[in-house]
Amino acid sequence: MGFSLEKAQKAVLKTQNKGVADALDVIMEPEEGEQPEKEAEPKEQKTKMIKAKWECAVCTLINTNGKTSCDACCMAAPEEAYEVMEEKLAEPKKQDS
Numbered sequence: 615m616g617f618s619l620e621k622a623q624k625a626v627l628k629t630q631n632k633g634v635a636d637a638l639d640v641i642m643e644p645e646e647g648e649q650p651e652k653e654a655e656p657k658e659q660k661t662k663m664i665k666a667k668w669e670c671a672v673c674t675l676i677n678t679n680g681k682t683s684c685d686a687c688c689m690a691a692p693e694e695a696y697e698v699m700e701e702k703l704a705e706p707k708k709q710d711s
């Protein structure tokens with residue numbers, strides 16, 4: 615925990631030195647225009663597309679129905695079943711392992 619000295623000074627000014635308790639109240643209140651907890655913005659937007667053909671990780675069925683869940687066992691498609699559409703379409707990555 616902690617707050618900046620600047621903020622503390624502002625708080626004291628706001629409360630006109632009435633008391634530490636008042637100042638602390640002000641410190642604890644978020645200032646206008648200040649958003650300490652921003653909504654997490656997606657840094658990069660990637661579009662995931664289900665592949666035309668993907669193998670279920672559970673029952674190994676090859677799904678070609680374009681769905682994101684297995685036709686046979688209703689298991690959600692694994693990560694590998696998706697194609698990530700990125701802005702720059704580089705040549706298909708070779709598996710590095």
Ligand SMILES: [Zn+2]
Nearest residue numbers: 670673684687
């Ligand atoms: Zn399955």
